[in-house]
Amino acid sequence: MKKHLLLGAEAIAAGALDAGISGVYAYPGTPSTEITEYIQKSRETAERGIHATWSANEKTAYEAALGMSYAGKRALSAMKHVGLNVAADAFINSAITGVNGGLVLAVADDPSMHSSQNEQDSRFYGRFAMVPVLEPASQQDIYDATISAFDLSESLKLPVLLRLTTRLAHSRAGVTRAMPRGENPLHAEYAPERFVLMPYNARRQYEGLLGKQEPLERLSGSSPLNRMIPGNSSTGVLACGIAFNYAMEAKKSYGLDISVLKIGQYPLPRHLVEELFARCETVLVAEEGYPIYEELLRGWFDDRNIRGRLDGALPRAGELTTGLLAEALGVKRRETATVPDIVVNRPPGLCRGCGHRDLFEALNRVMEGFENRHVFSDIGCYTLGALPPYNAIHTCVDMGAAITMAKGASDAGLRPAVCVIGDSTFTHSGMTGLLDAVNERTPITVIIADNDTTAMTGGQASAATGSKLHAICRGLGVAENRIRTIIPLKQNLEKNMATLREEIEFPGVSVVLAVRECIETAARKKRSSGSKPANQ
Amino acid sequence: MQYDIIVSGVGGQGILSIAAVIDLAALHCGLHIHQAEVHGMSQRGGAVQSHLRISDAEIHSGLIGEGTADIILSVEPLEALRYLHYLAPEGRIVTATETVINMPGYPPFELIEAELRRTGSPVLVDAAGLAREAGSARTSNMVMLGAAAPFIALEQDILETGIKELFEAKGETIVAMNIDAFRKGLAFSQEHIIKES
Secondary structure (H helix, E strand, O other): OOEEEEEHHHHHHHHHHHOOEEEEEEOOOOOOHHHHHHHHHOHHHHHHOOEOOOOOOHHHHHHHHHHHHHOOOEEEEEEEHHHHHHHHHHHHHHHHHOOOOOEEEEEEEOOOOOOOOOOOOOHHHHHHHOOOEEOOOOHHHHHHHHHHHHHHHHHHOOOEEEEEEHHHHOEEEEEEOOOOOOOOOOOOOOOHHHHOOOHHHHHHHHHHHHHOHHHHHHHHHHOOOOEEEOOOOOEEEEEEOOHHHHHHHHHHHOOOOOEEEEEOEEOOOHHHHHHHHHHOOEEEEEOOOOOHHHHHHHOOOOOOOEEOOOOOOOOOOOOOOHHHHHHHOOOOOOOOOOOOOOOOOOOOOOOOOOHHHHHHHHHHHHHOOOOOOOEEOOOOHHHHHHOOOOOOOOOOOOOOHHHHHHHHHHHOOOOOOEEEEEHHHHHHHHHHHHHHHHHHOOOEEEEEEEOOOEOOOOOEOOOOOOHHHHHHHHHHOOOHHHEEEEOOOHHHHHHHHHHHHHHHHOOOEEEEEEEOOOHHHHHHHHHHHOOOOOOO | OEEEEEEEEEOOOOHHHHHHHHHHHHHHOOOEEEEEEOOOHHHOOOEEEEEEEEEOOOOOOOOOOOOOEEEEEEOOHHHHHHOHHHEEEEEEEEEEOOOOOOOOOOOOHHHHHHHHHOOOOOEEEOHHHHHHHHOOHHHHHHHHHHHHHHHOOOOHHHHHHHHHHHHHHHOHHHHHHHHHHHHHHHHHHHHHHHHHO
16 A cells, blocks of 8 residues: 655645545645645645635634534544634534534644643643544554544444644655545535524523433544553553543563553543552543543542642653653663753744844834733744844734733723734734724724735735735725835835834724735745745 | 754744754655644744754653753854853754844854863854855755764755755755755765764
8 A cells, every 4th residue: 555654734635636525625724734835735635626714713614614514524634733723712612503414523732732822621621622632643543533422423423523633734654545435415405403592491401411421422432533652660641632542662671561451432431540540550641732531530539549630740740752752660760861051042032034123123113112012913934033133022912912902901091002913813803893993982002014925834825915915904994095005125114114104103903904915925936936946 | 863953043943944854854754753843923023042952762742851852953152152051061063153133232253162172172163154155055954964964863865865855846946955055065075974973
């Protein structure tokens, strides 16, 4: 069988294609972006006309996927962990309505926060919604689990959450693909008793969901994703998701005769866990993320035999490694060379020639003239403006918060109230906040750094740029003469400063569109249109 | 057999292409391969690394354990030192000597070189110079792959097949240039080994 070298993220995409999806709905976010990109570039997508266009945000994405499932077809929705906060309303309630065509939500968590603002664990959301959660451990496991997730979703009539973490999403290994399955036919049924969540229907549906919990646990018990690798010592590891790899590596490289219970499907299979505790005096609970199940297993009193993140056997935060597991299992830490002191950090920075540099240069100079120099900002490449030499922005919390936090600060009396947000972040979650400000005529200045792309995640199409952004601001009620456009280039510095100063001084809602294409995207376009580079 | 390789450098230096060629070659040999990398913020001129594991047996962990890497293959000298705690006591550093200075406090090259030499017998390659001889400074990464080749259990012609596969969409000239760069790096290392013995 031909092996394909796939990233974990790509293995989800391949699995979804072979499971017969009719669409993927997603918003880019590291480390989940490659799921959708792989589908967009695949031959099948072109041949079958699979929907693969980026959505405006994770909530619109998940809802559209639910709509496709309502119409009888299989749909995949993909996002990063914090994206699920945005889609949570739709996700939790879709467990109450249930689904028709298979609906799988693939979420990539980012423990150790390589490219994120927190390390929240999506398995919590799965428990919260009371749906099956799959957490495969290898690239082949991911591919196979994706296909079974669709089957499971369709047979249970529930959405299924498929959880990955950074190291799986962004590591490559061989995957053998199965025969692809055809797509479902269009089949939409009138079922208002399920899909109209008025209290009467919602209560009955919720009872139904509660009734499915026991069968879900039985399914976990017989799932190939959950299995025991028995050993003869009195120590065992309950290894969730990727932690299985580290447990097996530790078992092999240090010759540990431990029992390992691989967990890849939740709810936790009670009889397998009981078997592990029966075999072993001490059980190390290894979870990549929060100690969700460790906490559960410890209960209130009898936790003498349980080790994990909560008693310090494993660190409370950050990714796991083979070394950490081995140490927790009593192996002495290996002596290693130390990194010399001369190795200074190499932080990421704005690219040379990036338009954001010219924007921050102009903005900093203008803000120097004010006593209050707070600039609220958001998530994207321009977040790097928080670092030297610019130190230009002072907040970055969640998608869209730049505008609404500036509004609240302005309501509190902070003047000026200035914010910087990117084009894609604005259409993701900034528009509604701007409407709030317009309705109250709040004095804020919204600078939309429009680089014509979703740059930080690698240059995906943005939902609205250029004249479309202008029209959105106009449509939301910003006065025509208070929507200004600047081109952030060195030679425009004086002119841009004058425009920014005027709008910052204006005591109402104003928008400055700072329009200049991302240099990376521009270079990519140039490369693909003609002269090929020597290397990548 | 098992080889654990840390590939390192700065975002944009073609680290993932090096990994991709080794991947393809290992796949041709029917070996197990696991390559872990980090995308995202790190690509904006930050430090980039990839963990590459090749084995004839099943590989469990995608990450290489500290103190166990056979080689650190780096396209930038300071970046080679950043992952020193991963190197096995008998492991070897193969690194390009050209520095990428895009942050404050970058140490003088002499200090970097002294630290590199403390690791035993590092292979220090003027990759930029050899790449220019091959026709383009952008082939530095393939020079470095060539320089590392004698220390990886993959045959020269299989690695060259990998290079062909990776670059074939970009045309024959690009393929030839990258193979030339690879051979220049390989020849440099072979000389280094002769001098060493």
